[in-house]
Amino acid sequence: MPRDVSPENKKAPRRHSPLATSQSRREFVRRSGVAATLAAAQGLAPIIFAGCTSGVPAKGQPIKIGLLHSQTGTMAISETSLRDVELFAIEQINSAGGLLGRQIEASAPDPRSRDDLFPKRARELLSGGAAAIFGCWTSTSRKAVIPVVEEFNRLLFYSVQYEGNETSKNVVYGGLVPNQQVLPSIDWLVSAAGGLRKKVFLLGSDYIFPRTANFIAKKYLETKGLKPAGEIYLPLGHREFGPAMQAILASSADCVLSTVNGNSNVGLFAGMASAKIDPDRVPVLSTSIAEDELRNLLPEQVQGHFAASCYFQSLPQEANRQWIEHFRKEFGYDRVTGDPMEPDWCLLHLWKKAVEKAGSLETDAVRAAMLEGLSFAGPGGLVTLDPKTQHTTKYFRLGRIRKDRQFDVVYESPTPIDPDPYPQIAFPGWKCDWTDGGLTRGPEVTIDGDV
Amino acid sequence: MFYSVYELPTHIFAILMIAFFVGFYWIGALLLRPILRQFVKHTKGANDVVGYVLSCFCVFYGLLLGLIAVSAYQNASETGTNVTREAAALSALYEDVSRYPDPYGQNLQWLLRDYTRYVIKYAWPLQRQGITPVEGTIRAQAFQEKLLDFTPQTRVEEILHAEALRQFNSFLEYRRMRLFSVSTCIPSVMWYVVILGAVINIAMVWLFDMKFLTHMALGGLLSAYLGTMIFLIAAMDNPFRGEVSVSSQPFEALYKHMVEE
Numbered sequence: 001m002p003r004d005v006s007p008e009n010k011k012a013p014r015r016h017s018p019l020a021t022s023q024s025r026r027e028f029v030r031r032s033g034v035a036a037t038l039a040a041a042q043g044l045a046p047i048i049f050a051g052c053t054s055g056v057p058a059k060g061q062p063i064k065i066g067l068l069h070s071q072t073g074t075m076a077i078s079e080t081s082l083r084d085v086e087l088f089a090i091e092q093i094n095s096a097g098g099l100l101g102r103q104i105e106a107s108a109p110d111p112r113s114r115d116d117l118f119p120k121r122a123r124e125l126l127s128g129g130a131a132a133i134f135g136c137w138t139s140t141s142r143k144a145v146i147p148v149v150e151e152f153n154r155l156l157f158y159s160v161q162y163e164g165n166e167t168s169k170n171v172v173y174g175g176l177v178p179n180q181q182v183l184p185s186i187d188w189l190v191s192a193a194g195g196l197r198k199k200v201f202l203l204g205s206d207y208i209f210p211r212t213a214n215f216i217a218k219k220y221l222e223t224k225g226l227k228p229a230g231e232i233y234l235p236l237g238h239r240e241f242g243p244a245m246q247a248i249l250a251s252s253a254d255c256v257l258s259t260v261n262g263n264s265n266v267g268l269f270a271g272m273a274s275a276k277i278d279p280d281r282v283p284v285l286s287t288s289i290a291e292d293e294l295r296n297l298l299p300e301q302v303q304g305h306f307a308a309s310c311y312f313q314s315l316p317q318e319a320n321r322q323w324i325e326h327f328r329k330e331f332g333y334d335r336v337t338g339d340p341m342e343p344d345w346c347l348l349h350l351w352k353k354a355v356e357k358a359g360s361l362e363t364d365a366v367r368a369a370m371l372e373g374l375s376f377a378g379p380g381g382l383v384t385l386d387p388k389t390q391h392t393t394k395y396f397r398l399g400r401i402r403k404d405r406q407f408d409v410v411y412e413s414p415t416p417i418d419p420d421p422y423p424q425i426a427f428p429g430w431k432c433d434w435t436d437g438g439l440t441r442g443p444e445v446t447i448d449g450d451v
Numbered sequence: 452m453f454y455s456v457y458e459l460p461t462h463i464f465a466i467l468m469i470a471f472f473v474g475f476y477w478i479g480a481l482l483l484r485p486i487l488r489q490f491v492k493h494t495k496g497a498n499d500v501v502g503y504v505l506s507c508f509c510v511f512y513g514l515l516l517g518l519i520a521v522s523a524y525q526n527a528s529e530t531g532t533n534v535t536r537e538a539a540a541l542s543a544l545y546e547d548v549s550r551y552p553d554p555y556g557q558n559l560q561w562l563l564r565d566y567t568r569y570v571i572k573y574a575w576p577l578q579r580q581g582i583t584p585v586e587g588t589i590r591a592q593a594f595q596e597k598l599l600d601f602t603p604q605t606r607v608e609e610i611l612h613a614e615a616l617r618q619f620n621s622f623l624e625y626r627r628m629r630l631f632s633v634s635t636c637i638p639s640v641m642w643y644v645v646i647l648g649a650v651i652n653i654a655m656v657w658l659f660d661m662k663f664l665t666h667m668a669l670g671g672l673l674s675a676y677l678g679t680m681i682f683l684i685a686a687m688d689n690p691f692r693g694e695v696s697v698s699s700q701p702f703e704a705l706y707k708h709m710v711e712e
Contacts, residue, residue, distance in 0.1 A: 072593045077558075080593070084565070091572075110589040296554045332564050332710045334557065 012335075062105035063088075063361060066125030068135025068145065074237050074262050079137045081292050082159065083108050084331055085341045086134050092332075097350055100359070111141065111245040119144045126152040126228030131361040132351060134344065135348055139163060139208035146171060153363050157351060159344035161287065161310075163212030163279070164421035165447075167432040167439050169367065173391040174347035174383075175340050176310050178216045179420040184255070184286050184396040185308040186220055189255050195283075199229035201253035203244060203260060203268070203284075206233035210259035213287065215447045216426040217257060223425060229253035238264050241271030249275060250280065258286040258440075265293055269301040279304030285299025285398075294405040302401045310394040311342035311380035312407040322377035336405075337379070346378040346392070350385050371435055382416065388433040391419030454581060456616050456685070457693035462545045465682045473679030476653050476670045484657040484666075493659050508655065512648040519645065523637060523687035528692035531697045532633040535705050537625035538701035542568060544622055545709065547615040548584045548598070551608075554603045560709075562597060567589040567706045575699040578691040595619065624680065632697075636689045645684070662679070 067086050069079035098104060105440040107125060111117040118141040119207040125133055126148065133149060134144040140395035142158055149156045156168075161176035188194040204210025204218060209232060218228055229251040230246050241264075248256060260268050265286070272284065273403045285306040291313050294302060313324060313336055323345070324337050352434045353376065355361060357369035384393045399407025422430035422442075429442020456464055490495040541563060548559035566587060574584035598619060603609040656670045686695040 071589050076593055076596070080565070108586055108589075110592075135559050295557060329710070331568070332561065335561070 018093055026041075026124070042344070048150070055316060060102045062103040063100070063131055064105050064107065064129045065325045066105050066122070066130035066133040066135065067108040067109060068118065068121055068133050069108065069137065070113040071108070071110040071143075075113040075137050077296065078262065078292060079113075081338075081341055082134075082137070082344050084335075085320065085327070085337075085344050088327060089331060090343055093348075093352060100361075114139055114195075115140045115144050119148045122148040122156075126154055132157060132366075134159070134348060134351075142171075143208070143241075153349070155363055157347045157367065159340040159347050161340065163209045164216070165212055165427060165430075165445075167389070169390070169434060169438065170349070170363070171390065172347065172370070172385070173419070174343040174390075176195055176308075176394050176396075177391060177419050177421050178213050178426075179423045180310070180394045180396055180417045181287055181308050182213050182217050183220050183423070184413065184417070185257065185287070185398065186217060186224075188398055189285060190224060190226070193411065195254070197255040198224065198226055198251045199251065199255070200250050201251055201256045202228045202231040203248070203256050203258050205236045205238075205259065205261045205264055206231050207236055207261075207434065209261070212447055213259050216314065216423055217390055219425045220423075230248070234260070234263065234264065236262060239267030239270075241267045242274070244268075245271045245275035245277065250275065254282060256282060256284040258284050259288060260286070261288045262443065265289060266296055267307070269297050272305075273298075273301040285317070289401075290340070291336035291389075291406065292338050292341075294401065297334065297405075299403045299405055302405075303403050304411070305401050307399050307401065307407065309339040309407075311339045311398060312397060312399045312409055314399070314406045317379065319377065320379040341384070342378055342380045343392070343394075346376050346380075346383040349376045349378075350374050350383070350392075367434075384416065386419055387435050389419050389420060389421055390434060393418055454689075454692065457579075457689065457696075458631070459693075461686060462687065465679065468682035468685070469675045469678040472649070472653075472674040472681070473701075476656070476674035477667060479653060479657055480666055480670055481585050481671040483637075483654075484564045487654065487657050488660070491660075496661055498661075501655060505652070505655045508648075508651065512652060515560045515648060516684070517642065519637060519641060520680065520684050520687070523684050526632075526635060527687045527690045527695075527697065530629070533625050533628040533632065534697050537622060538705050540618055540622035540625055541702075543707050544615060544618045545705075547611060547618055550611055551615075553603060558597055558613065562590065562594040564706070564709045567596065567702055567709060570702050571699050573708055575691075575702075579696070581633065581689065581692060583630050587626070591623065595669055632690055637684070645681060649681065652677060660665070 059262060068081050070076050071083065078305055087106060087108075090106050094103050094445055097390060102393050107128065109121045109124065109132065111121045111207040115138070118136065118419070122133055122135075122145045132155045133145070135162050136156070136158055138144055139162055142156070142162070143166075145156055146168050150168060154170065157174065158171055159174040162173070164177040164179070185198065189197045189200060200217075202214045204214055214228075218231075221228060230247055230253060232242070232247055234244065258268065260264075265288070272279075283305050285308060287308050289297075289302075289307045290309060295369055295393045296345045313320075323342075327337060328335050350370075351366070353374050354366045354369040357372070357374070358365035360366070370385055370390065373385065373387050375382055375384045377383075380397075381395055383392060385391075386393060396411075398411040400410050402408055421432055423431075427442060427445050428441070430445075431440040431442075432438065433440070456467070461466070481667055491501060494500060508609055545563050548563070549557065551559060553684060569584075569590055574587050577584045598615060601612060603612045653670070653674055656666075656673060659666065661669070662669050686693055
């Protein structure tokens, strides 16, 4: 209520004012002003100067990494699972406190199964500060990305089995190379356990990996006094395998070594079934089929055929069972694991170990830590990074396809096989040793076809 | 800087806002009031005049605050509804594609699960920072690509496929609305008017001639309520920021159903 300010009351004492007794109003105003200003400053300073994070210490910027996998297009069917397993690993690392006390932040653009987009996306990731890239599936995409990672001096972690005959100090290879997959497969086929087969038909998709892998396979067969019963390449994504089946039947082949990739496997096994080729008589031993690919194949068409790999979901190890259980809990009860998901998981953890050992994200420091040798106990067994080649040691495993789209492991190498990206039977004089100068070149080797 | 208030718990945000306005009033009452009083000091019935002007001003200002508060509430509410509709469309689509023959059905379900997981784990934290997530688009495209890859073989499959496509379009519509809502907020110019109005309101109260403690108490109360109103608008503005925001709960419930099936 307004105070009465009529002249009669102007000089009346302010009976109820507490200011009248001890201090003047001016003094009270001055002191109160100072106190209020200080109180306001103390209360608001954290908001103004620290963005409302008062009392919370800064944890540092997250570590950025790139996940470069096709999520649309013909390769999406295979590559999406790699992205998932990488995200799964990153989430686990982050929930355990992160790396070097920082959270890992993944960016996963879509190169859309187009080789021209892979280097573009890689460049965007690295320009955006990605410390490393985990990615690629096909060799053409990998070869397109390598110049970019070399230009930025960052690391590409590649987890898919490939043809070898390549080395880069900026690439860490986690998948099988031919001496860990193709050559043991041939050894098994020609052994008593494999049926003493002598007529191996080479069937592949028409790109770098099948051409080079078969080139090495032919050289290896030669050392055993054998020649391939036939050799056919079909475009990636091709599904009409009728003529190829006729060629296989005409050649009297007793087994098919398949380097067919992606969706073409649907056509391959449909063709085998149409041609009534019995898997017991002429089995297909595939280098590029895992549990994920089997989901798209009809069980009655693939049952009894074989796949060569370093990992199968059906491996009985406790570590594997736990890994699958955690993965399924996170991504769904019906998800499957396979090669190269397991190598991918191992690679990401090997990178983590290397960064922790180096105490830095700098590529040279991480490489130096890797060159000292690193191991990781993965779901499929112990994986060791070979400092000489920047590849990993791998178990070779052979699985027979079951009706439930899983594998019965019919053979497993007694110990992990050391990687050799340049098998001397195919690349005489070539050698890779990053502990001793890197690549030693031998005579030029010409591989048939457009590689 | 101002967005960082959304990182605070709601009650702290409210207390800070009220404290700011009350503090502003008190400091002004102590430091500026003696100066401002000079303007009306010699006016007969000054309190009445100030009272009339303040009443008139409060009508306009109250209307403005009320309309903005309603608008912010409606915006938050609509965003919440769209999020629920997107999750519902996703759920219906998940059920539709489960009827597809394998491997199409399984692949499509995996892709929807992947999308839902991304929304919960990655998109929502970004939205809470006011960043529009982009990688969900890739996942939606991957699903669309696989959906269009399917060629119905029977009449039943044709009907199912048509329904799935219709549901997918609804889902895309709601998804797009959610993404638009990420950056939806009250325009800066409106905030300037609100703040200016609050300052004028407080300044008018400083003009009253009252006992000092009465001034502090009544003015403090008025300022506290002004702070509360502005806190309310700020809390409801930016529908994905702060504790009073649209949650990912519909997606979480859906994902739980998807992975536990």
